[in-house]
Amino acid sequence: MNSDHVGLLTVRVWRGREEGRFETYRVPARANQTVLDVVTEVQRSQEPALAYRFACRVGVCGSCAMTVNDRPRWTCRTHVARVREEGILTIEPLRNMPRIKDLACDLTPFFEKWQKAGGRHVATASRRDPLQKIDPRSKPRLAASAAIECINCAVCYSACDVVSWNAGYLGPAALNRAWTLVNDARHGARHETLDRAFADGGCASCHSQGNCTRHCPVELSPSESIAGLKRSALFGAPKLREPA
Amino acid sequence: MHPLRGHRSYLAFLGHRLSGLALAVFLPCHFLALGLALEGAEALDRFLIFAELPLVKAAEWGLVVLLALHLFFGLRVLALEFTPWPSRTDPRLAWIVPGGAAALVVGLVFLVQVV
Numbered sequence: 001m002n003s004d005h006v007g008l009l010t011v012r013v014w015r016g017r018e019e020g021r022f023e024t025y026r027v028p029a030r031a032n033q034t035v036l037d038v039v040t041e042v043q044r045s046q047e048p049a050l051a052y053r054f055a056c057r058v059g060v061c062g063s064c065a066m067t068v069n070d071r072p073r074w075t076c077r078t079h080v081a082r083v084r085e086e087g088i089l090t091i092e093p094l095r096n097m098p099r100i101k102d103l104a105c106d107l108t109p110f111f112e113k114w115q116k117a118g119g120r121h122v123a124t125a126s127r128r129d130p131l132q133k134i135d136p137r138s139k140p141r142l143a144a145s146a147a148i149e150c151i152n153c154a155v156c157y158s159a160c161d162v163v164s165w166n167a168g169y170l171g172p173a174a175l176n177r178a179w180t181l182v183n184d185a186r187h188g189a190r191h192e193t194l195d196r197a198f199a200d201g202g203c204a205s206c207h208s209q210g211n212c213t214r215h216c217p218v219e220l221s222p223s224e225s226i227a228g229l230k231r232s233a234l235f236g237a238p239k240l241r242e243p244a
Numbered sequence: 245m246h247p248l249r250g251h252r253s254y255l256a257f258l259g260h261r262l263s264g265l266a267l268a269v270f271l272p273c274h275f276l277a278l279g280l281a282l283e284g285a286e287a288l289d290r291f292l293i294f295a296e297l298p299l300v301k302a303a304e305w306g307l308v309v310l311l312a313l314h315l316f317f318g319l320r321v322l323a324l325e326f327t328p329w330p331s332r333t334d335p336r337l338a339w340i341v342p343g344g345a346a347a348l349v350v351g352l353v354f355l356v357q358v359v
């Protein structure tokens with residue numbers, strides 16, 4: 001972090017809770033700098049009390065998401081060069097969740113909705129049972145695999161306007177999770193999960209705006225998962241076939 | 245427009261929703277007009293003279309376009325909810341611009357036929 005910088009970057013950072021203000025900092029602009037690098041540099045060199053979250057710094061843990069120039073992003077994998085506007089970065093906590101301090105918000109409602117959507121896996125076998133055979137090319141398994149790699153970053157939840165209009169809406173991540181379970185032969189409560197995902201505030205509230213799919217950093221498509229849930233709610237859960 | 249909202253599927257959502265709301269407002273008037281026909285020729289005639297006013301004609305044109313827009317965007321919603329997507333991140337985006345254009349064509353036909 002020494003003399004490799006090329007000019008200065010202006011960063012506006014949210015300070016406070018729901019009530020608060022933007023503070024402006026200037027940090028050295030560096031090659032290959034991520035938004036998380038910038039926040040860390042502000043915290044280490046100018047504002048030791050600045051609160052924010054991160055853990056892995058490589059796009060695995062999903063804890064570093066923030067709103068950057070009005071759009072939710074995983075900050076550890078977002079290069080400043082790609083998102084700054086006229087040399088300025090504006091960084092706020094994610095939308096649609098209570099703000100705790102500065103850039104950190106309370107994810108409790110987000111995770112509570114995972115439970116509400118029936119997102120808890122119910123085992124059908126114990127470790128003493130033989131391994132269940134799943135055909136990796138079967139349609140339900142392909143659907144589950146396409147949606148499974150969620151890192152729980154809440155970027156989609158923050159991007160969704162329906163969540164901001166309707167506090168009871170389960171949101172894209174929880175419904176995406178429910179869709180993986182509805183397609184999972186090893187889940188013991190597929191129909192219950194489908195019922196919960198279709199209950200009030202569930203998949204039927206989605207307006208297919210597609211903000212979730214546009215913003216998911218790991219390129220999942222919660223919007224497509226939700227369409228799958230809607231279809232299954234009408235025509236029944238996907239049929240599972242045991243491999244021969 | 246807010247950077248979260250300036251993309252095709254969001255605009256399609258807005259078009260579908262707002263045209264739907266406008267139609268919900270218009271339909272009672274439409275049924276009122278039909279109802280007048282039952283009440284007798286005079287009431288209906290008065291209404292029809294009102295309907296010939298240029299501003300009312302323009303509003304009618306708008307409603308036809310809205311109806312067509314609602315229809316075409318609604319077909320896209322049905323397609324994306326009931327049929328598999330071309331790719332995981334493509335909720336039939338390619339239907340949006342032609343859908344809007346088709347609604348304008350319907351509007352054009354209405355103009356030529358009626359005005």
Ligand code: SF4
Pocket residue numbers: 159160161162163171172205206207208209210211212213222223226
């Ligand atoms: S597609 Fe549905 S869940 Fe995704 S952002 Fe839009 S309304 Fe929200």
Ligand code: SF4
Pocket residue numbers: 149150151152153154155156157172173176215216217218219220222
């Ligand atoms: S679906 Fe994507 S955006 Fe949403 S929580 Fe999972 S990884 Fe994050």
Ligand code: FES
Pocket residue numbers: 054055056057058059060061062063064065074075076077
């Ligand atoms: S810090 Fe783990 S995903 Fe960004």
